[in-house]
Amino acid sequence: MIAAINTNWVMEQDAAHVVQTYKRPPFVLARGEGVTLYDAEGNAYIDWVAGIAVNALGYGDPGLTTAIQRAAEGLLHTSNLYYTEQQAALATVLTERSFADRVFFTNSGTEANEGAIKFARRAAYDSGEPGKHELVCFSDAFHGRTMGSLSMTPKEKYQKPFMPLLSGVKIAAFNDIASAREAITDKTAAVFIEPVQGEGGINAATPEFLGALREHCDQHGAVLVYDEVQCGVGRTGRLWAHEHAGVAPDIMTLAKPLAGGLPIGAILATEKIASHLHAGDHGSTFAGGPFITSVARYVLERIAEPAFLTHVQSVGEYLKERLEEINSPYIKEIRGRGLMVGMELHVEAAPIIEAGYKHGLLMVNAGTNVIRFVPPLVVQNSHVDSLVERLTGILAAL
Template sequence: MDDIIQMEHDYLLQVYSRPDIVFTDGRGSTLYDSRGRAYLDCAAGIAVNALGYADPELTEVAQQAAAGLWHVSNLYHTAPAVRLARLLVETSGFAQRVHFSLCGASANEGALKFARKYARTRHGEGKFHIVSFSNAFHGRLFGSLAATPRPKYQQAFEPLMPGVRVAEFNSLPSAAAAIQDDVCAVIVEPLQGEGGIHAATPAFLQGLRDLCDAHDALLIFDEVQCGLGRTGALWAWQDCGVAPDLLTSAKPLAGGLPMGAILMTPRVADVMAVGDHASTFAGGPFVAAVAEAVVRRISQPAFLAEVRRKGEVLKERLQEINSPHVLEVRGRGLLLGLQLDIPAGDVVKAGFEHGLVLINAGPDVLRLAPPLVITDAELDAVVERLDAILKTW
């Protein structure tokens, strides 16, 4: 273990702060380190491993796919990408076209580009502004970073992409002031992840829909973290019934393999032409085959009902923790946040000593995003260990 950690320091760019743990294996909702110690995982690779670790079905699909084509590029047709696109359209509730990307940031980047192409095609020059919201996180590429109003992420890389306005999350008056005729797109997370687990109200999302329609701007829902079953609905927008023009997905999409997708309505797709956007690796046959299995599994009504039930159980158990440091429990499904009056990072560090993998969502919010297949007994253990950690303060 010490050799691996030293090599990490010697050879990898030091842009991450990692604990002195080397994970080597995983089963279900449990991770194992190089010393054989087990950890209940409440991070799921940052809401990625929705089906946990070493899932038998995904393993079988991946093994079969690995025996076939891995890559031919998007210059050619492959069956897995087409089947996955059809499945995403059929389960989306609003979309008719899909474009694949490599990650959430690149999916958001593509959605912003599509919105600018739509506005230029429909209205000519000048309608290029993008509206995002306080506490948002849309990625770290130049377009997505410009829409992520976090000085600590932005300042070292300025000047960023111009034309982004930031309004107050869940404030329709603020949104109305920002969304004018020169706006081409509004991008919002139905349930903010990195920003502290804040849910957009149905009235706010409906208001954004109305403002976008009034100004012929496109409404983009960033569901990279909150989508694909995480809230207990297949797509988080379905919780409030307000449909977007574009939806971005990534984290859990291919079960831990790198993949993103942009789902869109025909009016968006109709303005895009051959050569407007591309990616060498996106939607490759190997990754798409695994992603199809993930989406089919998660989209089953019984699976989603279990996520909703387990989310309610976990939320109730967390609210029962008798600690003065827990100020609020919020979120939906299995994306929950504990607002604390102590640094969340300290709780995350203490979690490793108690066999618990945790992540934060800002300086004082503890984020719980376990695999969607976590069991009731494991949820009980998570709460018991977290309760024991908080008692040490």
């Protein structure tokens, strides 16, 4: 029996003692089941956020619970000074199922991107070409909040108070081949792109664009990095989002869903890039520990099952179809892949998200005008029907 949670007490303590970087709705999440979360007062919410594209298997998944229990019975932490079977096994599965030859583990998405910057800079350093340190990113990109990743997240609100950031970062227009061609030169160490932009509004890179980036990177000896922190690991209905385009990168960064809700990140690299990294070049105390890698292996193998990915494709298609049926003058466009869907509005998303709480829906924005749907990947068509019914009512009352 869990002791009753006092909502007012939690909100007061948070207001008094937690750094106020998040604007939270006035309820306390207490438990979850499947794709439904319950607050401390017992109100139910269908979860279209999943911890921002993290909780791929939903809440209380029996297989995940068992995997966590088994992992907890073994070693929790040892340090990367030593081998563990769990880390080696996860790296083996990740490389067997991707373009990559080697993996470096991290604790989060932003750390994976920081590491990828270092990998690319290390390869550029070995090339001996003077001034080859520049990074290219794209309009509306989001690569994280730490200084290197933030430097490639071109949003004034996020960047301005923290200047100066990394120098030598160029911003090209997303899906604009001419703009990318201009930005990528012999001075470019790496090009970072999300195959499907998340925070920036659910925008998929076209296969032509990724193909052109591949070509320009090869031409100028630059490392092509796909940030699949949000769109990777089954979210789009393929294990990796870039499979839709069929263009491989040199490095791919992962995080969010990889351990089903526990913190992990990964940098996947080809041998060509990884061979530039030597003992002492990079490190992390916690990353890739035996507990987390054991859980992540379970999650990855579940998601990689063909039937699981087919389910994501099928519910994702149904979600788009049903959202398109909503007849509202406020809706501009429905777009996305798999269970990474955006609804662009002619109005701000915030009031609709807020109204959602009263109708038992958790939703999140992606930029000012886009509602983002990134539910647990185990969501069903029946949940889509409930969403559409409630959202139709909210939009009609706007």
